[in-house]
Amino acid sequence: MPLPPLTPFARLRWDVVSRIVDQALPAPGARVLEIGCGQGAVGVRLARRHHYTGVELDAASIAVARERSAAAGAEATWLHGSFEEVDRDGFDLVCAFEVIEHIEDDDAALRAWAGRLRPGGTLLVSTPAWPSRYGAMDEAVGHFRRYEPSALAAQLEKTGLTDVGTRLYGMPLGYALEAARNRLATGRGDLREDGVAERTARSGRLLQPRTALLGALIAAGTFPFRIVQRASPTRGPGLVAWGVAP
DSSP states (O other): OOOOOHHHHHHHHHHHHHHHHHOOOOOSOEEEEEEEEEEHHHHHHHHHHHHEEEESOOOHHHHHHHHHHHHHHHHHHEESOOOSSOOSSSSEOOOOSSSSGGSSSSHHHHHHHHHTTEEEEEEEEEBBBOGGGHHHHHHHTOOOBBHHHHHHHHHHHTTEEEEEEEEEEETTHHHHHHHHHHHHHHHHHGSSSSSHHHHHHHHHTTTOOOSHHHHHHHHHHHHHHHHHHOOOOTTEEEEEEEOOOO
């Protein structure tokens, strides 16, 4: 089954996220909700084993996600619109990758997402780490903030989640990728001319690989770095955090 290509940073992140998902959902057929599914690169992977729903505000991105899902033969539900339009039945996993930093009231968002979990379900998020690393690309794609691992863990605990954990990723390649993205954003002032909503919508489309060949090259090129980052769970510019509904 052809899978959508992942960006280099997303490939590093998926190496971490996929292991957490497999631990949280050891058996196939779980109910999974992804908020801000973008163009469906992760969603198609999740839909191979589980009953998947992806929700996305950007119409162009959700159209690509539907095409990719059909091409991969992955059964999934793709919703263009607000998270509030998703049914309120409990999910086994609610995930949001590179989303929370785009939301001004992040506490309210985390409470709402956690509220869609069934007892024992897992909330899983990823986000850029370290406020001191906020740069030109963060601004260009509509980020309100970056996160200290301990601060994000405290926010998850405040929602009532238990067994909260965090893990950093991207050591060492993520630093170089981040520097290159900041350089690009600095050189293109037009990326920062739109409002936050427009920049956020564009973020899921920016620098996305389009072909299977490019995806394969990215997978091969990032392989050694994925091995290296597994030995450095407390270092890196990317952050993954999770918690379990009581």
